[in-house]
Amino acid sequence: MIRAALTDLLLVGPAALAVVLFIFLPVGVVFGLAFTDYQVGAAQAEWVGGANFAQLFGSRLGRNALLNTLTYAAIVIPGSVGLGLLVALGLHGMATRLPRLSALLRAVYFLPVAATLVAMAVSWQMLLHPSLGLANTWLQALNLPGQQWLSDRGLVLYTLAGIGIWQSTGYNMVLFLAGLAAIPSTLYDAAAVDGADRGWTRFWSVTWPMLGPTTLFVMIVTAASAFRVFETVATMTAGGPAFASDTIVYALYREGFVYFKAGYAAAITVVFFLALLALTALQMLLVERRVHYR
Amino acid sequence: MTAALALDGVTKRFGDTTAITDVSLALGQGEFVALLGASGCGKSTTLRILAGLDRPSEGQVLMQGRCVTRDSAAARNIALMFQSYALYPHLSVYQNIAMPLRLRHLSVAGRLPGAARFSGAVRRTREDIDAQVRRVAAMLRLEPLLARKPGQLSGGQQQRVALARALVRKPAAFLLDEPLSNLDTQLRADTRDELRALHRDTGHAFLIVTHDQSDALSMADRVAVMIAGRIEQIATPQQLFHTPATRAVAEFIGHHRMNILPQGPAAALHPAGKGLDLGVRPEDLRLQADGPLQAVVRSRAFHGEETILSLQDDRGTALRMVLRGGSALPLPGDSVRLTAPPEALHGFDACGLRQQVLS
Known part of the structure; x- marks a missing residue:
């Protein structure tokens, strides 16, 4: 009995210790720091209660970062999930008639996922360059005015959202393709016999409900990555111009690693962590039971 | 008598392989026919062509003497029960049975939730559908299960739901693909009797596809034996057993x-x-x-x-x-x-x- 317990401890112990030491403990420290005014390198810190949180939600800058992140996510989530589904439907339908082209396009759509986003950001910067970029050249060819894609305060967030959609569509497409391949073809036959033999009726009566579990997963994954948006902001705009593209994680990076305000950065982390946790839990609770059909 | 459903000289090729060759088969009004063959002999292809899920490469499909070769499965009003049952897993038993009627008799707008509140016609159609679903559910003893999802049912119960979904819309002909293959021995015997009774009560033309000769011989009025993509003989079970027309049939039956x-x-x-x-x-x-x-x-x-x-x-x-x-x-x-x-x-x-x- 005791031997068995010791064996269990020996097997589980080291990994558990590492998890506690390197994950739970730091998270605990971050939660603690969030209520202090600690600065990196300082000898001591004062307990400030909820002041850091008040600053995040109360200051113009803090609210701006929160609102920008929400706006970004509100565009990227439906955009890349919808586009991913659309592309997957198209490629899935094409796979029987033009298998080679379908496979080629699948690789093309997946490239942005496989590529390093920081490197891709440089190419985007070239494409979006106000005078030399391809984007404005095309607009001019269509007799439309060129845009200051990355330095127009009203536009920059939408530009970044567009790049976000471009980046995650391929990943969502792959997930949807797997979901589509898993739908039994007899279900489509049954629908055809029942009277849903084409187009929307077929989509709504078979494809969409059968993709439920996939869609839920894709939504959660996309939401998590959209709220974490950082690389494009850091490399292309640095949150500018005038904080127009400032997002939560970029603000966290700036406060913590540029201004060394560890306490405030910790507070942002806590809010971000809780928000993501709540979002995921909500999606699971609300949607899960309506998707798995048990 | 014009056949409810017939194939006339149908050949189906997939690329270079020929699945069925020159198949002619007639299903009379209210008749019970079995299509019997070993697996891979082309009987499922024949069934799919009859149902309208596949188009023949040559030959015609006729319903009541009218050519329906180019008509879709839905337009033919033929019910098909799948071997895997193919129930909609996201819908309850009630919704599964109602599906063919909803797709047939309600427009896209009429199928939206709450549509009955705005339109009297939609409400009447829905009441009509409800009555038919309950009638079929009663016939197959499914009333206690109407609220369940297919995932919560046993194999035999799923089979009855699939039957109910096929029967609910008063089809011109009723095709069953290996209806008994997923059932255990006892349930199989019971279901054979039940299918016979169902055929008698509804009076529809039944075509059952099976690889099991005891299913075919015990249930059908006539049996079509299919070997390697051709129909070798169509006859009553007694004729088939006592006077097989070819050596292949003789070796297959029994x-x-x-x-x-x-x-x-x-x-x-x-x-x-x-x-x-x-x-x-x-x-x-x-x-x-x-x-x-x-x-x-x-x-x-x-x-x-x-x-x-x-x-x-x-x-x-x-x-x-x-x-x-x-x-x-x-x-x-x-x-x-x-x-x-x-x-x-x-x-x-x-x-x-x-x-x-x-x-």
Whole structure:
């Protein structure tokens, strides 16, 4: 009995210790720091209660970062999930008639996922360059005015959202393709016999409900990555111009690693962590039971 | 009488392979026909063409004498029960059964939740659908299960839901793909009776596709035997068993495979054996001390109510015979003499076609 317990401890112990030491403990420290005014390198810190949180939600800058992140996510989530589904439907339908082209396009759509986003950001910067970029050249060819894609305060967030959609569509497409391949073809036959033999009726009566579990997963994954948006902001705009593209994680990076305000950065982390946790839990609770059909 | 559903000279090719060749088959009003064949013989392809899920490469599909070859599955109003049942897993039993009616009788707008509140016509249609769903559910004893999802049902219950979904819209013909293959032995026997009763009560034309000859012979009015993409014979179960039209059918039908004595040596059994191959069912062979056929027992298998002997005659032909009862069975190695009554002999010419054997 005791031997068995010791064996269990020996097997589980080291990994558990590492998890506690390197994950739970730091998270605990971050939660603690969030209520202090600690600065990196300082000898001591004062307990400030909820002041850091008040600053995040109360200051113009803090609210701006929160609102920008929400706006970004509100565009990227439906955009890349919808586009991913659309592309997957198209490629899935094409796979029987033009298998080679379908496979080629699948690789093309997946490239942005496989590529390093920081490197891709440089190419985007070239494409979006106000005078030399391809984007404005095309607009001019269509007799439309060129845009200051990355330095127009009203536009920059939408530009970044567009790049976000471009980046995650391929990943969502792959997930949807797997979901589509898993739908039994007899279900489509049954629908055809029942009277849903084409187009929307077929989509709504078979494809969409059968993709439920996939869609839920894709939504959660996309939401998590959209709220974490950082690389494009850091490399292309640095949150500018005038904080127009400032997002939560970029603000966290700036406060913590540029201004060394560890306490405030910790507070942002806590809010971000809780928000993501709540979002995921909500999606699971609300949607899960309506998707798995048990 | 015009057939409810018929195939006329249908051939289906997939690329270079031909799945079915020149198949003609008629399903009369209220008739129960079985399409019997080994797996891979093309019977599922035939079914899909009948249902409108596939288009034939050549030939026509007719309903009540009208050509429907180019019509969609939905337009034909043919019900099809799938081997895998193919129930919609996200819908309750009630919604599954209602699905064909909703798709047929309600517009896209009418199917939206709450549409009945705005339109009297939609409300009446929905009440009508509700009544039909409950009628079919009562017929198949599904009332207690209406709120469940297919995932919560047993195999037999799922099968009844699939039947209900196929029956609910009063189809022009009712096709069943291997309806019994996923059921255990007891349930199988019950379901056979139930299908017969259902056929009698509804009066629809039934076509059942099966690889199991006891299903086909016990349920159907007529059986179409399909071998390697061709229909070899269409006949009543009795005709099929007692007067198989070809050698292939003779060897296919029957619980025990028919013995075939090649032309020449077969003359020992009957004079017709000089010019024909002679078939004799293992049940029809008898042990007889002065029988014309000499054979050696190779092995013996006890199967409860019957015992199967594997034999080899003096010309090297492998034979099988079935003995009932336990009286003085020969042992492996024993030499025995066999006979068969002339009326139990089936003659086949060099092309495998049946020829009369005079008794």
